[in-house]
Amino acid sequence: MRVSVIGGGAIGLLVSYFINKNGGEPVVYTRSYEQAEELRKFGLTYKSVDGSETTVMVDAKPFAQYSGEESWCVIAVKQTAMNELMGLNKYRNVSYLFLQNGISHLSFLNSLPQKQIGIGVVEHGAIKTGLTTVHHLGEGRIKLSSYRGDYEQRWSELLHSSHFPISLETEWEPMVYEKLIMNASINPLTALLRITNGELLTNIYALSMMRELFNETISVLNMTEQREVLWKELLVLCRNTSLNRSSMLKSVESGKQTEIESITGEIIKRGLQLKIKTPYSRFAYEAIRALDWRG
Numbered sequence: 001m002r003v004s005v006i007g008g009g010a011i012g013l014l015v016s017y018f019i020n021k022n023g024g025e026p027v028v029y030t031r032s033y034e035q036a037e038e039l040r041k042f043g044l045t046y047k048s049v050d051g052s053e054t055t056v057m058v059d060a061k062p063f064a065q066y067s068g069e070e071s072w073c074v075i076a077v078k079q080t081a082m083n084e085l086m087g088l089n090k091y092r093n094v095s096y097l098f099l100q101n102g103i104s105h106l107s108f109l110n111s112l113p114q115k116q117i118g119i120g121v122v123e124h125g126a127i128k129t130g131l132t133t134v135h136h137l138g139e140g141r142i143k144l145s146s147y148r149g150d151y152e153q154r155w156s157e158l159l160h161s162s163h164f165p166i167s168l169e170t171e172w173e174p175m176v177y178e179k180l181i182m183n184a185s186i187n188p189l190t191a192l193l194r195i196t197n198g199e200l201l202t203n204i205y206a207l208s209m210m211r212e213l214f215n216e217t218i219s220v221l222n223m224t225e226q227r228e229v230l231w232k233e234l235l236v237l238c239r240n241t242s243l244n245r246s247s248m249l250k251s252v253e254s255g256k257q258t259e260i261e262s263i264t265g266e267i268i269k270r271g272l273q274l275k276i277k278t279p280y281s282r283f284a285y286e287a288i289r290a291l292d293w294r295g
């Protein structure tokens with residue numbers, strides 16, 4: 001079955017590789033004509049965590065040619081590119097699956113007319129190296145749920161394999177907000193201090209700042225009752241992805257716009273609405289915006 005993947009970045013290429021491994025036919029929609037041409041010509045190269053490389057042939061087209069042909073479509077662009085996808089509302093019969101960090105895309109999902117919309121959170125680490133290669137840096141899982149409709153099982157069949165597990169969640173909200181807590185605590189700090197996720201645990205000053213960001217985030221999300229459980233989960237995530245450079249750190253290093261607005265920006269907005277002070281989040285937000293502006 002042909003499955004489209006919009007966005008030929010780290011996650012888009014990773015997902016495309018595993019769709020291919022599962023017997024599906026990914027069609028990667030890229031921003032540039034050049035990337036689509038290279039993918040068609042040379043195939044997609046997957047570098048595993050242990051460094052071994054496999055190349056598979058994939059179809060690829062520039063997003064300008066996207067016409068909703070495939071009934072299943074994974075959206076793997078960053079939050080910062082979401083406004084370029086407004087035209088998806090025309091393709092009413094396509095089942096879309098969104099895989100972004102942060103929560104700014106939720107209002108877009110709500111505005112879409114499709115009956116089947118999936119939402120997922122990615123716990124893998126991956127980086128695109130060159131136009132056609134993805135390096136799988138940390139094996140995790142994708143948690144997946146239905147935002148609307150009930151196609152989550154079908155998505156799992158299309159994507160799941162032993163090195164790419166899909167875990168189905170009955171409710172999307174706790175899944176998305178728990179991931180938001182993790183990203184709001186980890187991403188800005190790793191990007192500002194230029195450290196790996198693991199170093200957040202070994203550097204006592206970084207760990208103490210992460211605790212402050214975490215406390216502010218759970219307060220504005222009204223999740224303080226789960227403080228101990230979520231804090232433990234955060235520490236486990238840092239440990240499991242200890243060698244990862246977070247997606248925000250990678251954006252800062254490559255001079256790309258970060259997703260700070262969709263992560264910490266959303267926490268600050270809610271804090272203002274609820275009159276909860278968020279000084280650490282505000283500092284992290286402004287410092288990352290300063291780097292975004294410079295990039």
Ligand SMILES: NC(=O)C1=CN([C@@H]2O[C@H](COP(=O)(O)OP(=O)(O)OC[C@H]3O[C@@H](n4cnc5c(N)ncnc54)[C@H](OP(=O)(O)O)[C@@H]3O)[C@@H](O)[C@H]2O)C=CC1
Pocket residue numbers: 006007008009010011012029030031032063076077078079081084085099100101122123124125126127128247259
């Ligand atoms: N990488 C990781 O380890 C993790 C990523 N995530 C999340 O996954 C999401 C995707 O991240 P990631 O893959 O790392 O990001 P990347 O920047 O690597 O990939 C995004 C891709 O989308 C492409 N793109 C942007 N606009 C369009 C468009 N209009 N049409 C087609 N393609 C477009 C970009 O193209 P171009 O480069 O040419 O502009 C880029 O290749 C993010 O929300 C991120 O937070 C979550 C957990 C881990």
Ligand SMILES: CC(C)(CO)C(=O)C(=O)O
Pocket residue numbers: 101122123124125182183186187197237241244245246247248
């Ligand atoms: C899970 C984590 C923190 C992995 O680095 C991530 O989501 C990211 O880098 O954006």
